[in-house]
Amino acid sequence: MLINVSTLLTEPVGHARRLHAERERCVVPEEKFEQEVTGDVRLIRSERGILVMATFDLAPVTLECGRCLEPFRMPLHVDFDEEYVLPRDPVTGVAPPVDAEDFLIDETRHLDLSEAVRQYEQSALPIQPVCRSDCRGLCPTCGRNLNRETCACLPVGRSDPWGPLRSLAERLQMEDGDGSPEA
Numbered sequence: 001m002l003i004n005v006s007t008l009l010t011e012p013v014g015h016a017r018r019l020h021a022e023r024e025r026c027v028v029p030e031e032k033f034e035q036e037v038t039g040d041v042r043l044i045r046s047e048r049g050i051l052v053m054a055t056f057d058l059a060p061v062t063l064e065c066g067r068c069l070e071p072f073r074m075p076l077h078v079d080f081d082e083e084y085v086l087p088r089d090p091v092t093g094v095a096p097p098v099d100a101e102d103f104l105i106d107e108t109r110h111l112d113l114s115e116a117v118r119q120y121e122q123s124a125l126p127i128q129p130v131c132r133s134d135c136r137g138l139c140p141t142c143g144r145n146l147n148r149e150t151c152a153c154l155p156v157g158r159s160d161p162w163g164p165l166r167s168l169a170e171r172l173q174m175e176d177g178d179g180s181p182e183a
């Protein structure tokens, strides 16, 4: 997503623009990243370049549920503030101090939000994705998806140690009640 900031760069520090993005494509070929963003961007002329304040809804991403292993779609939202730095001041020609992590405004006075969107999407992704909060997952014994079907397996580690005693007790009760009523 490229934004032309050539006019804003000629304005004094503090001048701002607001723009709306509607399904704008963000592409970072080196990272095989493609995304679409919808939302608002505020651009403010700063000392070193342009301060970008963005709030975006991203196209849903496909993730694999950590419990049932089924793919599911998840909507993501990112908010970020980042300063895009001019490699060289347009008036003085002086190159400002630039960190390796700084985003740069390119030679044609455009800034590209794609890499920032990629980075913020990464941090918005859940570490342990779950398709829904009450996902029952897979049966650890037979592997059935318990969201779709049930199985007769006992929960793992919970075999019934009282099973034999219980059936003995049931048998005794039956024998007890078997006699004819006493006078």
Ligand SMILES: [Zn+2]
Pocket (backbone or CB within 6 Å): 065, 066, 067, 068, 069, 070, 130, 131, 132, 135, 136, 137
């Ligand atoms: Zn699931």
Ligand SMILES: [Zn+2]
Pocket (backbone or CB within 6 Å): 139, 140, 141, 142, 143, 144, 151, 152, 153
């Ligand atoms: Zn099972």
